[in-house]
Amino acid sequence: YFYGGGEASAHRAAEYAEQELQRITALVGYYPYSKTTLMLYNSVGDLRQSNVNLPLPNAVNGGEAQLARMSKVEIAFTGKQTDFKREMSYQITQVLLNDMMYGGSLREVLQSNYLLQLPDWFVGGASAYAAEGWSVDMDAYMRDMVREYPTGNRTAPFFVRNSQLAGQSIWNYVAERYGYGAVQN
Structure with a gap:
């Protein structure tokens, strides 16, 4: 429209x-x-x-x-x-x-909504990855996270700061590590 x-x-x-x-x-x-x-x-x-x-x-x-x-x-x-x-x-x-x-x-909506509650990073990251693939923002975000938290548990700050970029980087890792066919699975 x-x-x-x-x-x-x-x-x-x-x-x-x-x-x-x-x-x-x-x-x-x-x-x-x-x-x-x-x-x-x-x-x-x-x-x-x-x-x-x-x-x-x-x-x-x-x-x-x-x-x-x-x-x-x-x-x-x-x-x-x-x-x-x-x-x-x-x-x-x-x-x-x-x-x-x-x-x-x-x-199906009733069944899925009851059984499946996906985190924001999952769908937002997958959408960003499908729209852009690898991006400069994602690369800079990951580099900053590694520099800011060189050792220890990075998981919490990784997702809190920008869940969409975190999800996008995970989907990018899956595609690069296991191939683009793995994204479908």
Whole structure:
């Protein structure tokens, strides 16, 4: 979906989203059950004013499990094509991984939500890895962690400081150590 003034961006985004979906499904080894809605905004201000993307109800709230699935990609064009494409890849991967982990039908969502609670670094890191692969930020983060904590247990500060970069580095390690086919497993 798009609105006035966003026709050119919408056309480019649709083409890129199709290419990315094929690339990411090949990397992850999974194709989604349902269609993904792509909502484009002409500016970050328009995105922030939207009430469409309310917080994801993936947590337990007062004893009630909230069971909504993530099926929308909302993205604003910031003026930089590279940032736009990176963010789109990241969000498409998040939707795909969410569909893979929590299933396509209501029954699968109920079963998965009850049995499977993944940490933020897992899905965020996998999404970042699928969108970017190795990145300079990830490399600098890992180098800083090794310098700051030369010995002892690095696990706690490693995940606390930036869980997404930590997860991305773990997925990068798995791919480099065991091959890209291991990411699917």
